[in-house]
Amino acid sequence: MERENRHIVNDHAPVISISGLFKSFGELPVLQGIDLNLYEGENIAILGKSGSGKSVLIKMIVGLLLPDKGLVTVLGQNVAALNRKALDRLRLHIGFSFQNSALYDSMNVFQNLAFPLTMNVKHLNRLQVTRAVEEALEAVGLRDKIREMPSDLSGGQRKRIGIARTLILKPKIMLYDEPTSGLDPVTSADIIELINLVQSQYHTSSLIITHDLTCAKNTANRIAMLSKGKFSKIGSFDELFVTDDDQLKAFFNYNFLQ
Amino acid sequence: MIHNLKHRINVRFASKGVLFSKKIDEFLCDCSNAFLFVVRFFKEAFTKPFHLNELINQCFDVGLKSLLLISITGFIVGVVFTEQSRPGLVDFGATSWLPSLVCLAIVRALGPLVTALICAGKVGSGIGAELGSMQVTEQIDAMEVSAINPFKYLVVTRVMATTIAIPVLAIYCSFIGLYGSYLNVHEQESSSLISFYQNAFSYISFLDLFAFMLKSVTYGFTIGMVSCYMGYHATQGTRGVGRAANQAVVLTIFLVFIEEFIIVTGINFFRYG
Numbered sequence: 001m002e003r004e005n006r007h008i009v010n011d012h013a014p015v016i017s018i019s020g021l022f023k024s025f026g027e028l029p030v031l032q033g034i035d036l037n038l039y040e041g042e043n044i045a046i047l048g049k050s051g052s053g054k055s056v057l058i059k060m061i062v063g064l065l066l067p068d069k070g071l072v073t074v075l076g077q078n079v080a081a082l083n084r085k086a087l088d089r090l091r092l093h094i095g096f097s098f099q100n101s102a103l104y105d106s107m108n109v110f111q112n113l114a115f116p117l118t119m120n121v122k123h124l125n126r127l128q129v130t131r132a133v134e135e136a137l138e139a140v141g142l143r144d145k146i147r148e149m150p151s152d153l154s155g156g157q158r159k160r161i162g163i164a165r166t167l168i169l170k171p172k173i174m175l176y177d178e179p180t181s182g183l184d185p186v187t188s189a190d191i192i193e194l195i196n197l198v199q200s201q202y203h204t205s206s207l208i209i210t211h212d213l214t215c216a217k218n219t220a221n222r223i224a225m226l227s228k229g230k231f232s233k234i235g236s237f238d239e240l241f242v243t244d245d246d247q248l249k250a251f252f253n254y255n256f257l258q
Numbered sequence: 259m260i261h262n263l264k265h266r267i268n269v270r271f272a273s274k275g276v277l278f279s280k281k282i283d284e285f286l287c288d289c290s291n292a293f294l295f296v297v298r299f300f301k302e303a304f305t306k307p308f309h310l311n312e313l314i315n316q317c318f319d320v321g322l323k324s325l326l327l328i329s330i331t332g333f334i335v336g337v338v339f340t341e342q343s344r345p346g347l348v349d350f351g352a353t354s355w356l357p358s359l360v361c362l363a364i365v366r367a368l369g370p371l372v373t374a375l376i377c378a379g380k381v382g383s384g385i386g387a388e389l390g391s392m393q394v395t396e397q398i399d400a401m402e403v404s405a406i407n408p409f410k411y412l413v414v415t416r417v418m419a420t421t422i423a424i425p426v427l428a429i430y431c432s433f434i435g436l437y438g439s440y441l442n443v444h445e446q447e448s449s450s451l452i453s454f455y456q457n458a459f460s461y462i463s464f465l466d467l468f469a470f471m472l473k474s475v476t477y478g479f480t481i482g483m484v485s486c487y488m489g490y491h492a493t494q495g496t497r498g499v500g501r502a503a504n505q506a507v508v509l510t511i512f513l514v515f516i517e518e519f520i521i522v523t524g525i526n527f528f529r530y531g
């Protein structure tokens with residue numbers, strides 16, 4: 001299942017470009033000078049300890065949080081400068097898979113998927129909506145769960161439904177927040193497979209936040225290590241893995257001993 | 259944009275360090291956030307898209323949730339108030355004034371107040387907990403990133419729903435209360451329903467009805483606004499959800515009494531000059 005470690009070198013402008021990004025909450029500095037480019041068709045995994053600011057980083061990409069300093073450009077647009085309408089238009093191109101899936105627990109699976117679609121695409125008839133929902137569920141392999149409530153699903157199934165809910169708007173960019181956290185190894189492997197499938201089927205570029213090295217290795221073209229508010233290393237798995245950085249070694253060992 | 263403004267205010271508070279004391283700073287920050295929340299409501303309530311279906315759903319939800327409770331409490335208030343007022347009137351041989359006395363009490367004070375208190379408990383805690391859990395499980399963020407304005411979809415519809423439904427419930431509660439009173443009067447003084455109602459409303463002026471509506475609308479708005487604010491700003495996981503529900507009820511009830519006082523004072527100023 002291992003991916004070829006091809007670097008995507010691209011003369012196109014990056015789909016996501018982050019430069020000189022700072023963010024703190026009150027006295028607590030979280031991000032202190034982040035630079036990153038994500039190119040079309042590329043998957044980058046962001047590794048980092050819990051609490052290192054990984055979620056904060058991707059929340060700034062979709063404009064859920066505003067940077068204190070620095071620039072986040074997505075598909076050529078400066079996220080912090082957009083008004084609500086323009087930001088919403090941009091968000092339609094970004095799929096965001098939340099750490100805890102964030103399924104609407106008052107709605108069943110069908111309604112969860114139909115909701116973003118019917119809210120954003122006007123004049124769809126019932127049949128078109130049903131077809132789109134079934135197609136997205138098909139992609140994640142959970143078509144039979146269409147009438148279930150989120151509370152009746154397992155963790156792995158909820159993650160899949162969460163991903164399906166973002167696929168329904170056919171995003172160009174996918175942001176995964178810890179897609180395999182809290183899942184057993186077999187289910188993790190399924191999610192990893194799904195991430196790769198989404199990339200090939202929907203032609204997305206992705207940022208995958210994780211502290212699961214297997215996930216990073218099998219999904220990403222490049223891996224970025226976040227520590228102390230900065231990317232301490234960026235490179236392919238092989239480049240990072242052969243290292244004499246003690247901190248990285250400790251991190252890898254920790255992951256492999258698990 | 260409100261979002262930016264709020265961000266700027268928070269940053270300003272944070273960057274200046276401690277302005278007064280930490281508690282006071284936090285309180286001022288909360289006040290400014292609450293103020294911006296209300297301003298945002300008025301901005302977004304009158305711009306498209308209007309989620310009419312969701313609004314109707316919420317109205318029914320608010321109404322049906324509290325209907326039984328309001329029927330029972332309204333009825334009891336009517337019966338008890340009549341029963342307890344009778345001895346005072348018997349002494350003057352004035353029990354024929356009982357219907358109008360009870361009606362004045364219900365229209366001028368009890369109807370809206372009882373409805374608001376019941377709904378603060380039933381509806382307010384429900385909204386606080388629901389939005390609170392949506393906030394801490396990132397469902398609100400999920401709406402936001404799928405280009406749905408959660409403020410419009412969740413807050414505007416709920417605040418409008420309580421503002422519409424609670425006056426209706428208050429009217430219903432008042433009639434149930436009067437009916438309870440009638441049953442009591444009928445049993446003791448054997449009056450007919452028609453003469454009871456004619457008698458009851460003889461002292462009710464237009465100003466009373468206006469005050470009744472003004473109060474119920476204000477209480478409905480307060481219940482919706484406070485509970486949504488508390489839920490929307492819930493933090494720190496499941497504990498935060500409980501706290502949001504709790505604070506929604508406590509603050510709503512407190513504000514309802516303050517508003518009662520202000521409105522009654524204002525109306526009486528108008529009435530008596």
Ligand SMILES: Nc1ncnc2c1ncn2[C@@H]1O[C@H](COP(=O)(O)OP(=O)(O)O)[C@@H](O)[C@H]1O
Binds near residue numbers: 048051053054055
């Ligand atoms: N909205 C917020 N307000 C205050 N502090 C926050 C907020 N969001 C995140 N933080 C803090 O920022 C740090 C990084 O959080 P996060 O990005 O969620 O970490 P992780 O890398 O585990 O995803 C944490 O210490 C967290 O407490």
Ligand SMILES: [Mg+2]
Binds near residue numbers: 054055056099177178
């Ligand atoms: Mg996180």
